[in-house]
Amino acid sequence: MLARITSETLFGLQGHAVEVEADVVAAAPAFSIVGLPDAAVQESRERVRAAIVNSGFEFPSRRITVNLAPADLRKEGPGFDLPIALAFLLATGQARRNGGGEVAALGELGLDGAVRPVSGVLAVVESLRRRGVGRVLVPTANAAEAALVQGVGVIPVERLRDAVGALGSGAAAAAARPDVGALLHDGSAGDADFADVAGQAVVKRALEIAAAGGHNLLMVGPPGSGKTMLARRLPTIMPALTVDEAIAVTRVHSVAGLLPARVPLVTRRPFRAPHHSISVPGLVGGGSSPRPGEVSLAHLGVLFLDEFPEFRVSALEALRQPLEDGEVTISRALTSVTYPARITLVAAMNPCPCGFRGDRERQCTCPGYRLQQYRSRLSGPLLDRIDLRLEVARVPPREHRLAGRGESSAAVRARVEEARRRQRARLGGAIGANAHMTAPQVRRLCKLDAAATSLLDRAYDRLRLSARACDRVAKVAQTIADLEGAAGITVSHVAEALSYRVERGQG
Amino acid sequence: MGRGSDRQRRAATAVWLARVASNRPGVVQRAAKRFGSLDAALDASLPALRACLAAKAATASGRAPAAERRGRAALEAAQESSRFVSALAAALEPPAERPHDGWLLVTYDDELYPPRLRTTFDPPPALFVAGQGAAQRLGALAEAPAVAVVGTRAPSAYGREMARLIGGDLARAGVVVVSGVALGIDVCAQLAALEAAADRASDAPPSVGVLGCGLDIEHPRSNAAAFRALREHGLLVTEFWPGTPPSVWRFPARNRVIAGLSQAVVVVEGSRRSGSRITAELAVEASREVFAVPGEAGRRLSEAPHHLLRQGAHLCEAADDVLAVLGLERTYGGSVRAPGTEGAGPAVEARDHTDAAGAGGGSSAGEGAPSVGGAGAGAQALGGVEAPESAGGAGPDLAADARAVLRALHDAPGTAEDLAGRAGLEARVVTAALSALEVEGLAECAPGGVYRAAR
Numbered sequence: 001m002l003a004r005i006t007s008e009t010l011f012g013l014q015g016h017a018v019e020v021e022a023d024v025v026a027a028a029p030a031f032s033i034v035g036l037p038d039a040a041v042q043e044s045r046e047r048v049r050a051a052i053v054n055s056g057f058e059f060p061s062r063r064i065t066v067n068l069a070p071a072d073l074r075k076e077g078p079g080f081d082l083p084i085a086l087a088f089l090l091a092t093g094q095a096r097r098n099g100g101g102e103v104a105a106l107g108e109l110g111l112d113g114a115v116r117p118v119s120g121v122l123a124v125v126e127s128l129r130r131r132g133v134g135r136v137l138v139p140t141a142n143a144a145e146a147a148l149v150q151g152v153g154v155i156p157v158e159r160l161r162d163a164v165g166a167l168g169s170g171a172a173a174a175a176a177r178p179d180v181g182a183l184l185h186d187g188s189a190g191d192a193d194f195a196d197v198a199g200q201a202v203v204k205r206a207l208e209i210a211a212a213g214g215h216n217l218l219m220v221g222p223p224g225s226g227k228t229m230l231a232r233r234l235p236t237i238m239p240a241l242t243v244d245e246a247i248a249v250t251r252v253h254s255v256a257g258l259l260p261a262r263v264p265l266v267t268r269r270p271f272r273a274p275h276h277s278i279s280v281p282g283l284v285g286g287g288s289s290p291r292p293g294e295v296s297l298a299h300l301g302v303l304f305l306d307e308f309p310e311f312r313v314s315a316l317e318a319l320r321q322p323l324e325d326g327e328v329t330i331s332r333a334l335t336s337v338t339y340p341a342r343i344t345l346v347a348a349m350n351p352c353p354c355g356f357r358g359d360r361e362r363q364c365t366c367p368g369y370r371l372q373q374y375r376s377r378l379s380g381p382l383l384d385r386i387d388l389r390l391e392v393a394r395v396p397p398r399e400h401r402l403a404g405r406g407e408s409s410a411a412v413r414a415r416v417e418e419a420r421r422r423q424r425a426r427l428g429g430a431i432g433a434n435a436h437m438t439a440p441q442v443r444r445l446c447k448l449d450a451a452a453t454s455l456l457d458r459a460y461d462r463l464r465l466s467a468r469a470c471d472r473v474a475k476v477a478q479t480i481a482d483l484e485g486a487a488g489i490t491v492s493h494v495a496e497a498l499s500y501r502v503e504r505g506q507g
Numbered sequence: 508m509g510r511g512s513d514r515q516r517r518a519a520t521a522v523w524l525a526r527v528a529s530n531r532p533g534v535v536q537r538a539a540k541r542f543g544s545l546d547a548a549l550d551a552s553l554p555a556l557r558a559c560l561a562a563k564a565a566t567a568s569g570r571a572p573a574a575e576r577r578g579r580a581a582l583e584a585a586q587e588s589s590r591f592v593s594a595l596a597a598a599l600e601p602p603a604e605r606p607h608d609g610w611l612l613v614t615y616d617d618e619l620y621p622p623r624l625r626t627t628f629d630p631p632p633a634l635f636v637a638g639q640g641a642a643q644r645l646g647a648l649a650e651a652p653a654v655a656v657v658g659t660r661a662p663s664a665y666g667r668e669m670a671r672l673i674g675g676d677l678a679r680a681g682v683v684v685v686s687g688v689a690l691g692i693d694v695c696a697q698l699a700a701l702e703a704a705a706d707r708a709s710d711a712p713p714s715v716g717v718l719g720c721g722l723d724i725e726h727p728r729s730n731a732a733a734f735r736a737l738r739e740h741g742l743l744v745t746e747f748w749p750g751t752p753p754s755v756w757r758f759p760a761r762n763r764v765i766a767g768l769s770q771a772v773v774v775v776e777g778s779r780r781s782g783s784r785i786t787a788e789l790a791v792e793a794s795r796e797v798f799a800v801p802g803e804a805g806r807r808l809s810e811a812p813h814h815l816l817r818q819g820a821h822l823c824e825a826a827d828d829v830l831a832v833l834g835l836e837r838t839y840g841g842s843v844r845a846p847g848t849e850g851a852g853p854a855v856e857a858r859d860h861t862d863a864a865g866a867g868g869g870s871s872a873g874e875g876a877p878s879v880g881g882a883g884a885g886a887q888a889l890g891g892v893e894a895p896e897s898a899g900g901a902g903p904d905l906a907a908d909a910r911a912v913l914r915a916l917h918d919a920p921g922t923a924e925d926l927a928g929r930a931g932l933e934a935r936v937v938t939a940a941l942s943a944l945e946v947e948g949l950a951e952c953a954p955g956g957v958y959r960a961a962r
Contacts, residue, residue, distance in 0.1 A: 201934035202923045222955075351954050358664045358955020365661050368729050391956025393922050459946045480935075491943075492905050496935050498942035499923070 003090030006104045006133060007083040008124045009075050012290060012330075012337030013251055015127025019069040020080060022087035027063035033084070035068030038076045047078075047109045048085045055113035055160045057094050064088065076289055079118040082107035082137065085160055086167060095164045101134030103167060108139070113160040117141035119257035122250055125149045135174075137163050143175040144264035145254060148247060150177060178264045180243050186267070192233050194409040199395050203230055206390045206500055208412055211238045212419040213479030214433030216323065216345035216385055218308070218502060221392030223355045227348040228273070230392070231304040234346060235269035236409035238301075239417045245300050248340060252299055256292050270301030276310040283311075284318045285339055290330040295322045296339035308347040309377040316382055319345070323385040326436075342432070347386065349378075359394065387435055387472045388500040419482040434479045439471050446474045451491040459498055466503070473497045514616060517549045519599040520556070521614040524548070525633035527560060529721075529748040530591035532756045534560060536629040545630055549615060553599055560595060583754065602633075610637040610722050610749075611645070619645045623653070624767040627793045631746030631764060635722045638712065638742040645742065647710035648768075653683040654829055655765045655790070657783040658692025658775035663808055664953050666776035667695050668920075669800050673773060674699035676826030678713045680837060685769045687761055688716035688743075692775045692783075694733045701736045715768060718745040719761035720753040744768070762786040763793075770833055771796035773823050777811030784811045787820070796832055798823035905943055908932060912940040913960065916950055920959035 002023045008015045031045050052059050066084050068075045083105040089095035097103065106124060108116040121142040126149050128136055135153040138146045143156035153174040157163040197204060203219075210217045211234060219227045241249065249266045253259045259266070274283060274294045285293035295303055305311060322328040322341035329338045351357040353374050357364040366374075423433055426445060431437055437445065448456065460470055476497035477489045486493070528534035535545060541559045542548040548556065602612055613619045614633045619642060624630045636645055656674050658666060674684050674696030684700035686693040697714045704713030716737045720726050722745055725734045737743050746764060747757065762785050766772055772790040774797070777783040787797045797820040802809030816822060821832055830837055915921070915930040927937040941958055944950035951961045 199924065201927060202938060205935050205938070220956075358953060358957060391922070393924065393956060455943070455946065459942075462946050462948060492936075492939050495905060495939035495942040495946075498946065499938035 001091050001093065003087050005083045005087045005090065006102055007080060007106055008104065008127055009073065009077075009079075010120045010123055010127075010255060011335065012339060013123045013255060014337070015124055015130075016073055017127075017131055018073070018075060018080070020083040020087045021067045021069065022084070022091040023065045023067075024060070024088070024091045025063050025065075029061040029063065031064045031066075033066045033068070035066075035071045036074050037068060037080075038074065040078050041068070041075050041080055044078060044081045044084055044109075047081050047111060048088065050111040051081070051109040051113045051160050052085060052088065054111060057089060057160075058092070060092060064091075074289070077118065078108035078116075079106045079120075079124075081109035082115060082139075082157075082160070082163060085109060086137075086163060089164060090167075096168045098168050102132075103135045103137065104128050104133045105137040105163065106139075107137070107142075107157065107163075109160060115139045115157050115159060115163065117261050119259075120255040121146050122148060122247070122254045125152055125154065126251075128152055137166055141261040144178050144262065145250070145259065147175040147177045148180065148250070148264060180246065180265065183265050184241060184243065184246055184267050192236055192409075194233050194237055194412055195406050197226070197230060197233065197406055200226070200230070200392070203390055203392055204406065204412075206388055207234050208237060208416060209476060209479050209483065209500070210234065210344065210346075210388055211412075212416045212434075212483050213387075213423070213476065214344060214435040215387035215476060215479065216435065217347070217388035217390065217500075218383075218386045219346065219348040219390055219392050220351050221348070222350060222357075222359050222394055225392040225394045227392055228304070228306060231273075231302065231306075231346045231348065232271060233409065234302050234344065235271045237412040237416055238269050238344070239413065239420050241267065241269060241300065249300050252292050252296050252339060256297060258297065268301075270298050271304065272298040272301070273304040273306060276305070276307045278311070278315060280312070280315050280318050283315045284322060284328050284341075285330050285337075288332070290332065290337040290339075292339045293328070295319065295328055295341040295343055298343045299340045300342055301344070302346055303343045304346045304348070306348045308349040309374050313377060313379075316377075317379065320381055320385070323382075345386065358391075383502055384468055384472075386502055387476050389502040390500060415483060418485070419479065422482045422485070423479075434475050434482070437475055439468075442471045442474050442478075446478045447488045448474065448477070448494065449488050449490055452477070452489050452494045455491050455494050455498075459494075463498070463501070465501065469501060469503055473501055476500060515601060516599070517616055518602045518614045520549045520551075520553070521616070521632035522602045522612070523553075523594075523597065523599050524556070525631065525746060526594045526597070526748050527591065528632065528746065529751045530587050530594060532760060535632060539629045544628075545615060545632060549632065557595060583752065587754075610635050611641045612636075613645065619649075621645070621768055622649050623770070624764065627763070627767040629763070630767060633746065635745050635747070635749065636742060637722050637744075638738050639740075640710075641742060643710050644712045648683060648712065648715065648742070651681065651683050651709070651711035652833060652835055653685050653715070653769045654833070655685040655769040655772040655786065656692065656696035656775065657686055657762075657765065657772060657786050659777045659781055659783065659808055659811075660689050660691040660693075662691045662695070662776050663806075664955055664957060665802070666692055666800075666808060668953070668959070670695035670775050671699040673775070673800070673823070673826050673829070674714075675703040677829065678704040678707075680826060680830055680835060681707075681709065681711070682826075682830070682835065683711055684714045685717065685765050686714070687758070687765055688718065688730055688733055688737065690727055690730065694730050696775075697741075698733055698736065701733075701740050705740070712741040714741040716741065716743045717761050717765045717768065718743060718747070718753075719757040721745065721747050721749040721751040723749050724752060726753040758782055759785050759789075763789045766790040766793050766795055769795060771798060771829055773798040773800065773829060774812050774815055774820075775800045776802060776808040778807050779810040779814070781811050784814065787811075787815050796821060796829075798829055798832075800824070905939060908936050909940040909943045912937055913944060913949060916944075916958060916960040920953075920957055922956045923958065926958065 004019055004021045007018045007020055009018050033045060049059055086105055106118060108118055110116055117139045121138060122145050125136055125146045129149055129152045135155060137155050137157050140156040140158050143154055146154040155166045156175050157166060221227055246265050249270060253266050272294045283293050284295050285291060326342035327338055328341045329336050352364055352366045352371050354364055354366050456470060459465055477493040480493040480496055481489045538548040538559060539545045542551050613636055638644055654677055656670060670692040677684050678700035684696055686697050688694060700714040722743060725731060766786055766789040772787055772795055774783045774787050790797050797815055799812035799815040799820040800823050802812055823829055827837060911930045912926055915926045923938050923941055927934045941950055949961055950958050952958050
C-alpha cells in the first residue's frame with residue numbers, strides 16, 4: 001500500500017516542497033530511504049523504527065521503501081522523521097487521514113516517540129502557506145513560532161501518537177497566533193541601557209546619529225575605553241523592531257537554529273560580536289548547504305567587529321557586498337542562496353597595535369612600521385562604507401563615580417524614531433535611511449544652505465577630503481538636521497558632521 | 508722636535524686615543540685623571556699612556572664577565588675586548604687626511620674643535636663629523652648658541668608635542684638644537700628644528716645629532732629620514748671610530764658630548780632611570796643650565812623632569828624660558844604658546860598676550876576674555892563661519908561657540924569631551940566648533956582625539 005504526506009526542505013530561506021511517500025510490500029524485510037537524503041535523513045530510519053515501536057504501533061516485517069520527491073533535490077536534517085513515520089503508519093493502515101485540505105508535517109522523533117523541535121520552522125511554514133497547505137503538524141516547542149504565520153492551521157504535537165490522532169480527527173485545536181505587538185512591547189527593554197554610560201557625551205551623541213541615520217561607525221580608542229560597552233548599547237537606541245522586521249530577524253535566527261525553544265519571536269535588534277579569528281564563511285555565511293553567517297544574524301541589528309584590523313583581510317573584503325546591498329549571496333555549484341544582511345556595522349580598533357597611542361597616561365611602544373602595517377589593513381573601499389569615526393578616550397574611574405546616570409535608552413530612541421520618520425517622508429520607502437543614499441541621491445536630496453556649502457567646500461580644500469568623503473559628511477549632516485527637526489542643512493550641522501569624518505591626519 | 512712635529516704628534520695621540528676609547532668605557536676619563544687633563548694626556552708619551560690604560564684592559568671595568576653573557580652579547584663583548592687590545596698595541600699614526608669618505612676628522616687641538624666641548628673634563632680626543640659643508644658648519648657652531656633637547660624614546664603625545672614646540676622655537680630663535688637622534692623626544696625636537704630653520708641663511712646648523720656609534724651606522728634605522736636631513740642641513744657628530752656598533756655603555760658617553768656641546772639641556776619626558784636624567788647630571792657636572800618640562804603629576808614619564816625640578820632645574824614651558832635664562836632674545840614671532848618671560852600672570856592675561864601675538868601686533872588686546880572676539884587673526888577667519896541671518900531655525904551662533912572653544916583650547920589642549928566641560932557647552936556644539944576651527948586652520952587634532960590650538 002502506498003501513502004503520501006507533504007513536507008518541506010529549506011535551501012537558505014527558500015522552502016521547497018518535498019513529498020514523502022511510503023510503500024509497504026510483502027517481500028524480504030527491508031527499510032530504505034531514497035531521494036537524495038543526507039546522513040541525518042538516512043539515520044532517521046533507526047529513529048522512526050524505534051519511535052513507532054515505542055509508541056505502541058507495529059513495525060511489520062515487510063519491505064518498506066520511503067521516497068522523498070523530487071528525487072534530485074538534496075534533503076537535509078532530522079525534520080523528516082515525523083512525515084516519514086506518518087507516511088509509514090498511513091501505508092500500513094495504522095493511521096488514517098481525515099478532514100479536508102492537505103496536511104504537512106515536520107519534526108524530529110526521539111526513540112520514545114517524542115516529537116522534538118527543529119530549526120527553520122518559520123520559513124518552512126511561510127513556504128507552506130504560499131503553496132496553499134491548510135494545516136501543518138509541528139513540534140509543540142516550535143508551535144508559537146509557526147503560529148506567527150497567518151492562514152495556516154498550526155497543530156502542535158507532543159508525541160507521535162498525538163500526530164496520528166490529529167491526522168485522524170481533522171479537527172484538532174490549532175495553536176493561537178501569539179500577540180506580536182505585546183511580545184515586541186514586553187521584549188524591547190533589555191538589561192543594557194544608555195543610562196549606564198558615564199560621561200562620554202561626544203560618543204553618545206555619535207551613537208545617536210548612527211542610530212538615527214543607519215550609519216556605520218568606526219570607534220578608535222585604547223583598551224578599556226568602553227568601546228564594547230558602548231557598541232552593545234547601540235541596538236537599544238535604534239528604532240524598535242516593527243512586526244515585519246521582527247519576523248525577518250526571527251526567520252534567519254530560526255534557520256540558524258539560534259531561536260530558543262518555546263520563544264516565538266526575536267524581539268530585540270540583534271547584536272552580534274564575532275571574534276576576530278572568524279572565517280569568511282562564518283562571517284558572511286557558507287557551508288555546503290549555505291547557512292547564515294554573522295552578517296545575516298545581525299540583520300536589522302548591529303554587527304560589532306572589535307579589533308577590526310585583526311580580522312583576516314578576506315573576511316573584511318567579503319563584508320563589502322552585504323554593506324552595499326543589504327543582503328549576501330552565497331554561490332554554490334548548482335545554486336545560490338541569498339540571506340538578508342541589512343546591518344549597522346560598528347568597527348572598533350585600537351589607535352595602534354599596543355593600544356596606547358595618544359593616551360594621556362600610558363606610552364605607546366609601537367615602532368612606526370608596525371603602526372603603518374596595522375593601519376594598512378583597512379582597505380579604502382571598506383572605509384568608504386563607514387560614515388562616522390569617533391575617538392573614545394579612557395574615562396578615569398573617579399569620573400565614573402562623579403558622573404550621574406545619563407539619559408535612558410528610551411529617551412534617546414524617541415528622538416531617533418522621530419528622525420527616522422522624517423527620513424522616510426523625504427526618501428520614500430525605497431531607501432531606508434540617510435546612510436543608504438547613493439551619491440546622486442545625496443546631491444539631489446540633501447539641501448545645504450549657502451554657509452553650509454561654503455564650509456563643506458573649504459573643508460574639501462583645507463582638510464583634503466575626497467569627493468566621497470564630502471558625500472558622507474553631507475549624509476551625516478542630513479541625519480543631524482533630521483534629529484534637530486530642521487528643514488535644511490545648516491553650517492552647524494555640517495561642522496558637527498565634519499568632526500566625525502573618517503579620514504583624519506594621523507600624527 | 509719642532510713645533511710642527513709636536514702638533515702632529517699630539518694629533519696622532521688624539522686619534523690613537525679615540526680609537527682606544529671607542530672600545531672601552533671611561534678611557535678618556537682615566538687618561539685625563541692620570542695626567543690632570545686631556546690636554547696633558549695628549550703630551551704624554553705613548554708608553555706612559557699605554558701603562559695607564561693597560562690596567563683598564565685587565566679590570567674589564569666592572570662589566571659582567573664574558574661567561575655570563577650569552578650569544579651575540581658575548582660575541583660582541585669579546586670582539587670589543589680584542590679591538591681594545593689591538594688598538595692599545597697599535598703604533599701612533601699621523602691622523603687620516605681630511606675630509607675622508609665625506610666625513611671630517613677633528614682632533615682636540617684643531618681650530619674647528621667645538622670650544623664648549625673642549626672646556627669639559629673628559630672631552631673626546633677626536634671627533635668624526637659628517638654633513639654637507641661640515642667644516643663651515645662646525646665653525647659656525649662655535650659662535651652659535653646651542654641647547655640640547657633630550658628625553659624618553661617612548662614619549663606621550665604631550666611629550667612629543669612639547670619636544671616639537673621647543674625644538675622648533677629654539678631653531679627659529681637661531682639656537683642649535685643638539686640631541687642624540689634617538690627615537691621619541693630626540694628625533695621629534697631635531698626634526699622640528701630642521702623644519703623650522705629650513706630657510707635660514709646662517710651657516711650654523713639648525714640641529715646637531717650626536718651618535719653613540721660610528722658615523723657609518725644609522726641607529727635606530729627607523730630614523731633614516733632624520734639622518735638624511737641631518738646630513739643635508741645639519742651635522743652628525745661622534746667620538747667613535749667608524750664601524751663601532753651602538754651598545755649600552757656608549758649612550759652615556761654620547762650624552763656627555765651632547766651636554767658638552769650645549770649651553771643648556773632641556774629634559775622633556777623620562778622615567779626615573781632614563782638616559783635623559785644621566786644627560787642632565789652630566790650637564791650639571793659640565794656646569795650647563797638644566798631645564799625640565801613639567802609633566803602631569805604621578806605619571807611615570809614625569810619622574811625625570813620632576814626630579815630635576817626638585818633639584819633646582821629651571822622650569823621650561825616653552826622655548827622662551829630657555830632663551831630668557833641664556834640671555835637670548837626671541838627673534839621669532841607668531842608663536843601661539845608664548846607665556847611671556849616676565850611674570851605672565853593669571854591665565855586670562857596670558858591669553859590676551861597670546862591673541863596679540865596672533866594678530867601679529869605688539870599692542871595689548873584689552874582686558875578680559877571678551878577681547879578675544881575683537882582681536883586676532885582667529886576671529887577674522889571665524890567671520891567666514893558665521894551663520895547668515897537667513898538660515899532657517901536660526902541655530903546657535905557657531906562663530907561665538909567657536910570663539911569660546913578656542914579660548915578653552917588656549918587654556919590647555921583637550922578632547923572634545925574635556926573642552927565641553929571647560930567651555931560649559933554641549934558636546935555637539937563643541938564638536939561642531941572644533942571642526943570649524945580645524946577647517947580654518949586654528950585647531951589641530953592629534954591621535955587620541957586631543958585637540959590643540961594650531962600654531
